[in-house]
Amino acid sequence: MDYLEIEGGYRLNGEVTISGAKNAALPIIAATILSDKAVVLKNLPNVVDIRTLLKLLAMLGAKVEHSDTEAKIDCSSITSTKAVYEIVAQMRASILVLGPLLGRFKHCEVSLPGGCAIGQRPIDLHIKAVEALGAEVSLEHGYVVAKAKNGLKGNKIIFDKITVGGTENAVMAAAMAEGVTEIVNAAKEPEVVQLCEMLDMGGAKIEGIGSSRLKIHGTNGKPLEFKEPIEIIPDRIEAGTYLCVGAITKSEITLKNVNTEHIQTSIEKLESMGCSFNIKKDEITIFPAKELESVNIVTAEYPGFPTDMQAQFMAVATLANKESLIEERLFENRFMHVSELNRLGADIWLKGNVAAVRPVKELIGAEVMATDLRASSALVIAALAAKGVTKIRRIYHLDRGYDRLEEKLSKIGAKVVRKKS
Ligand code: EPZ
Numbered sequence: 001m002d003y004l005e006i007e008g009g010y011r012l013n014g015e016v017t018i019s020g021a022k023n024a025a026l027p028i029i030a031a032t033i034l035s036d037k038a039v040v041l042k043n044l045p046n047v048v049d050i051r052t053l054l055k056l057l058a059m060l061g062a063k064v065e066h067s068d069t070e071a072k073i074d075c076s077s078i079t080s081t082k083a084v085y086e087i088v089a090q091m092r093a094s095i096l097v098l099g100p101l102l103g104r105f106k107h108c109e110v111s112l113p114g115g116c117a118i119g120q121r122p123i124d125l126h127i128k129a130v131e132a133l134g135a136e137v138s139l140e141h142g143y144v145v146a147k148a149k150n151g152l153k154g155n156k157i158i159f160d161k162i163t164v165g166g167t168e169n170a171v172m173a174a175a176m177a178e179g180v181t182e183i184v185n186a187a188k189e190p191e192v193v194q195l196c197e198m199l200d201m202g203g204a205k206i207e208g209i210g211s212s213r214l215k216i217h218g219t220n221g222k223p224l225e226f227k228e229p230i231e232i233i234p235d236r237i238e239a240g241t242y243l244c245v246g247a248i249t250k251s252e253i254t255l256k257n258v259n260t261e262h263i264q265t266s267i268e269k270l271e272s273m274g275c276s277f278n279i280k281k282d283e284i285t286i287f288p289a290k291e292l293e294s295v296n297i298v299t300a301e302y303p304g305f306p307t308d309m310q311a312q313f314m315a316v317a318t319l320a321n322k323e324s325l326i327e328e329r330l331f332e333n334r335f336m337h338v339s340e341l342n343r344l345g346a347d348i349w350l351k352g353n354v355a356a357v358r359p360v361k362e363l364i365g366a367e368v369m370a371t372d373l374r375a376s377s378a379l380v381i382a383a384l385a386a387k388g389v390t391k392i393r394r395i396y397h398l399d400r401g402y403d404r405l406e407e408k409l410s411k412i413g414a415k416v417v418r419k420k421s
Pocket of ligand 1 (some may be wrong): 023024026093119120121122123124125126127161162163164165167191306308330331332373374401
């Protein structure tokens with residue numbers, strides 16, 4: 001199995017080009033199911049999760065051409081509406097095919113995702129949303145079986161809790177429904193916004209894009225049409241991760257192809273830790289702090305501090321001058337990185353969903369294990385600052401969401417190699 005060997009303690013310098021956002025690309029790939037014509041996607045990140053979803057679409061019968069950052073997906077040839085366990089178990093985001101399959105074909109079967117390293121992650125809100133649009137849903141042999149014999153009908157969907165994937169499935173299901181669907185307490189993440197803009201362009205008119213109240217005018221069974229290629233937005237979490245690399249290694253790093261508006265909370269937190277920035281339209285340079293200040297973080301839905309940046313900031317906070325407090329409010333178990341960071345010499349204490357990160361003078365290389373995508377990137381960040389060599393095992397988690405990580409890090413001077421054991 002591959003592992004990463006990182007020799008830490010070096011200053012880095014240079015430019016990193018940020019890839020397209022995995023979490024924007026996934027629902028957009030799922031949304032191509034709503035069309036019976038070919039759709040071209042550009043600026044896709046070259047990561048395993050994207051390939052997994054494309055494989056699922058191909059298994060459903062879609063014609064998929066994929067090369068590095070581009071894909072042409074033609075869902076006119078779909079013959080199956082069953083998302084099998086083999087794929088869904090590899091990637092929970094496969095649940096995103098529920099809304100579009102049901103919307104276009106009036107039935108589908110999607111395997112229940114099963115366990116997850118960062119928390120329970122139920123899909124009850126996805127199911128309630130499609131039920132509100134008239135689907136009959138049952139659970140059969142580990143599969144969510146959804147049927148809408150006469151097609152989905154627009155209705156009001158009120159989410160008890162803000163859910164990114166739930167909102168995405170709801171808008172995709174509503175896109176080809178009859179009549180108007182209103183979504184209350186919708187997620188406002190940039191990835192949800194791009195999906196809504198795509199559907200709006202494709203023929204399902206959407207009001208309130210970017211707000212918590214969306215109104216979707218369904219096409220009444222008419223497939224959507226995406227004439228122009230869709231360019232995936234830059235990955236705000238990848239960008240935030242490289243800013244954390246700059247902060248912890250005390251390096252000046254410039255990020256290209258970023259949307260700086262999407263990373264405001266990360267910028268503000270790093271400023272409060274003593275870093276400064278030069279911000280241009282789609283470019284940002286971080287200037288490291290002389291001494292890293294402590295930071296207090298509470299994760300929240302967008303535009304709040306992203307849960308997907310919690311682990312990376314925790315890594316940076318280990319070397320701050322005072323104790324930092326980090327509270328995780330979205331996922332109950334998203335602290336798997338704590339014990340691994342402590343193996344690198346960090347001093348982090350957990351109580352419930354709050355981590356107290358006590359300052360240490362230095363981190364020291366060790367063997368650690370990646371547990372989920374963002375936890376893994378926190379280990380990379382810590383390893384880059386740690387004295388000596390760190391070996392990070394189970395890096396298939398990193399490969400799911402970070403495009404050419406070693407290449408990008410090596411280009412700015414990091415000593416990172418991928419090895420096989
Ligand atoms: C998306 O997951 C992202 N994944 C996650 O990124 C991200 O951490 C998360 O949103 C929050 O920002 C993708 O976009 C593919 P949610 P999602 O539904 O949609 C609860 C990464 O590292 N909930 O917004 O699954 C849920 O348990 C990944 O790239 C229900 O209770 O997240 C959680 O507590 C990891 N019932 C909260 O809502 C449901 O039916 C928010 O989850 C659905 C969700």
